Amino acid sequence: MLIVQKYGGSSVANPERIRNVANRIVKARNEGHDLVIVVSAMGDTTDDLISLMKQVSNNPSEREKDMLLSTGEQVSIALLSMAIKDLGCDVVSLTGAQVGIKTTNIHTKAKIASVNEQRLQLELDQGNVVVVAGFQGVDDDNNITTLGRGGSDTTAVALAVALKADLCEIYTDVDGVYTADPRVVPEASKLPSISYDEMLELASLGAQVLHPRSVELAKLYGVTLQVRSSFNFTVGTVVQEGSKMEKDLMVTGVTQDTNTAKIGLFNIPVKKRIAFKIFGALSSANINVDIIVQSAAHNNVKDMSFTIARSDLQKALRIIEWLQPEIGFAGYTHDEDVAKVSIVGAGMISNSGVATMMFEALADNDISIEMITTSEIKVSCIIKDSDAAKAVKVIHEKFQLDQI
Amino acid sequence: MLIVQKYGGSSVANPERIRNVANRIVKARNEGHDLVIVVSAMGDTTDDLISLMKQVSNNPSEREKDMLLSTGEQVSIALLSMAIKDLGCDVVSLTGAQVGIKTTNIHTKAKIASVNEQRLQLELDQGNVVVVAGFQGVDDDNNITTLGRGGSDTTAVALAVALKADLCEIYTDVDGVYTADPRVVPEASKLPSISYDEMLELASLGAQVLHPRSVELAKLYGVTLQVRSSFNFTVGTVVQEGSKMEKDLMVTGVTQDTNTAKIGLFNIPVKKRIAFKIFGALSSANINVDIIVQSAAHNNVKDMSFTIARSDLQKALRIIEWLQPEIGFAGYTHDEDVAKVSIVGAGMISNSGVATMMFEALADNDISIEMITTSEIKVSCIIKDSDAAKAVKVIHEKFQLDQI
Numbered sequence: 001m002l003i004v005q006k007y008g009g010s011s012v013a014n015p016e017r018i019r020n021v022a023n024r025i026v027k028a029r030n031e032g033h034d035l036v037i038v039v040s041a042m043g044d045t046t047d048d049l050i051s052l053m054k055q056v057s058n059n060p061s062e063r064e065k066d067m068l069l070s071t072g073e074q075v076s077i078a079l080l081s082m083a084i085k086d087l088g089c090d091v092v093s094l095t096g097a098q099v100g101i102k103t104t105n106i107h108t109k110a111k112i113a114s115v116n117e118q119r120l121q122l123e124l125d126q127g128n129v130v131v132v133a134g135f136q137g138v139d140d141d142n143n144i145t146t147l148g149r150g151g152s153d154t155t156a157v158a159l160a161v162a163l164k165a166d167l168c169e170i171y172t173d174v175d176g177v178y179t180a181d182p183r184v185v186p187e188a189s190k191l192p193s194i195s196y197d198e199m200l201e202l203a204s205l206g207a208q209v210l211h212p213r214s215v216e217l218a219k220l221y222g223v224t225l226q227v228r229s230s231f232n233f234t235v236g237t238v239v240q241e242g243s244k245m246e247k248d249l250m251v252t253g254v255t256q257d258t259n260t261a262k263i264g265l266f267n268i269p270v271k272k273r274i275a276f277k278i279f280g281a282l283s284s285a286n287i288n289v290d291i292i293v294q295s296a297a298h299n300n301v302k303d304m305s306f307t308i309a310r311s312d313l314q315k316a317l318r319i320i321e322w323l324q325p326e327i328g329f330a331g332y333t334h335d336e337d338v339a340k341v342s343i344v345g346a347g348m349i350s351n352s353g354v355a356t357m358m359f360e361a362l363a364d365n366d367i368s369i370e371m372i373t374t375s376e377i378k379v380s381c382i383i384k385d386s387d388a389a390k391a392v393k394v395i396h397e398k399f400q401l402d403q404i
Numbered sequence: 405m406l407i408v409q410k411y412g413g414s415s416v417a418n419p420e421r422i423r424n425v426a427n428r429i430v431k432a433r434n435e436g437h438d439l440v441i442v443v444s445a446m447g448d449t450t451d452d453l454i455s456l457m458k459q460v461s462n463n464p465s466e467r468e469k470d471m472l473l474s475t476g477e478q479v480s481i482a483l484l485s486m487a488i489k490d491l492g493c494d495v496v497s498l499t500g501a502q503v504g505i506k507t508t509n510i511h512t513k514a515k516i517a518s519v520n521e522q523r524l525q526l527e528l529d530q531g532n533v534v535v536v537a538g539f540q541g542v543d544d545d546n547n548i549t550t551l552g553r554g555g556s557d558t559t560a561v562a563l564a565v566a567l568k569a570d571l572c573e574i575y576t577d578v579d580g581v582y583t584a585d586p587r588v589v590p591e592a593s594k595l596p597s598i599s600y601d602e603m604l605e606l607a608s609l610g611a612q613v614l615h616p617r618s619v620e621l622a623k624l625y626g627v628t629l630q631v632r633s634s635f636n637f638t639v640g641t642v643v644q645e646g647s648k649m650e651k652d653l654m655v656t657g658v659t660q661d662t663n664t665a666k667i668g669l670f671n672i673p674v675k676k677r678i679a680f681k682i683f684g685a686l687s688s689a690n691i692n693v694d695i696i697v698q699s700a701a702h703n704n705v706k707d708m709s710f711t712i713a714r715s716d717l718q719k720a721l722r723i724i725e726w727l728q729p730e731i732g733f734a735g736y737t738h739d740e741d742v743a744k745v746s747i748v749g750a751g752m753i754s755n756s757g758v759a760t761m762m763f764e765a766l767a768d769n770d771i772s773i774e775m776i777t778t779s780e781i782k783v784s785c786i787i788k789d790s791d792a793a794k795a796v797k798v799i800h801e802k803f804q805l806d807q808i
Contacts, residue, residue: 074475083460
């Protein structure tokens, strides 16, 4: 089999763990598999580099930030390759640029445009394990780009697609996908398998086990993902097309996302293209808007609230201030102390009343809901940040997810 | 003017020094110069990476070592570019690969084969200060290579050659080239100028202010070098063709090199091609042999001693052991506690008795000489390691180099 394995930062956090990962890789190699390994930066390396950066500049260029941060993965691939070689296994490390991972030129948030599999295939044909730097690529002018945090998952899936790999294993510090974060809900159950769509919603909604873009890409090209722990040999969770849709659980998981902030705009004059202007400006600044709620117009004015990532709040507020004279709304507020709690499950499509059960669980526990959004397979509520952990617990209990 | 400036590791050792260097660069830019900046890794970065590496592997692959160490300069160029940008100056950083610095494929000791100046010229034409990672390049298969310690000087000169720069300034932690290491001889004088050949000998003999290969390259292409300190604005030392040969000092400098070890082979049978076999094998392992002394043959056997870099000793001893059965010498010894003390000066060519003055200074101070080698512009003696500092002092005094 040709397997792409991805190891996250905690799996290679120190020399001992690097040697441990090398052992796992050589074991798989000795079982006869062809292997492409994708690695993140060691543990705190990225944070250390950011801290160093902040001592140099308050407003660093994003191109130079990519130049800086991409060194983290380069250190990992070199060290991991040394450890693999020490075990007598042929190995070669390659940076994103050397693999030919071409991306868009949006620094710090680039998207993979294509992978030139030639060098990879050449190294595999020569019997090498190939260790590739995750999270990074180059744009058309050969400038180094990064894919944003968690982008190594996306690198792994993109390589699996380019090489038509049989399997893409994502090694992390948890041993699979759970019905809720086990740190919040100790009773959470591990799911043996989950569909792409459910995983996509879970990942988007704050389950940090997989990067949403990687799931999207896996779904698009039908790459089977397996989420496993690098610290034990427990069977993990398989992410694949939901062929057993009828057996799906009504609710697969409960998530919380505290990287959320809310902005409210008051007394917006009812004119054409208002929403386009507001959300177009935010989108041009690469700010993703999540939930949008709009009141009915009253006296020719209306109110509007929306949520964004908390880390984008300052940038978003500058845009809102800049838009105010043109759009002519009376004022705005913002709230950082909010969180999004969500339930996900393909079974929701055919089960009415799932959302009601969620609202009931929250109401029974005096947790008030500020905003609601639903899709075919999820329901999300914006609540107070301080209620988030409790909310996840009571919802998990309500749907009896500890009994899977 | 188009100026290439090179800043060493101590000049960018921390965020404050990086901002200081950025200030100097922007000052030069505001004076109207086009600038290409070559930077080394920050202070102890390379040592830190090597220490991390040793925790992972005892016998690291040299290819992966280059992959690892080249990140040090990449961090420097990113941070320095951020600091320059903060001062309102357009700037772009480029790795060795991005500049198109092609090297031979001898990892950790690669030599620059060519520089593709296209990208550099494009960035200069767009008004950017270009900050380039020193010490690194790529081979024909796009594998990352490094030029060995001090290789950033060579990068700077190679870029000056490729761009036909008007001047190449080497910024370091001393403010010029001295007649001896001021830490050893406080009376040492700073030389206002020095010829390539003298600088080449001084650099090769242990004066660490410039990498010998960079001086060789500068001489070959007639690049004017200026050695200066990044910590003050003192005028440094100009290295250029010795047009004022008649005014040259008899002796320009005294150096010591403690990275020296001696190997002796005893009772070597007199056969053809013995020297070729020994030194060919060492050369194939990229070990530079410095001084070679051979005794006259006696009873059809002879003795031979030679010196190498102390860091190459273990590798060299393995080769000697391996050669012993084939060549059939009776035994060998090695000595790590030796140092090389040298005098350099273009004036020596026309002044007999210079070597004698050196030997006299050593003899007067009870320092015994183990090996001697001379060239047209230098005399080197191998002495005990523990005598090296004293030897430099008494020779410096003998030639009255404090009175320049």
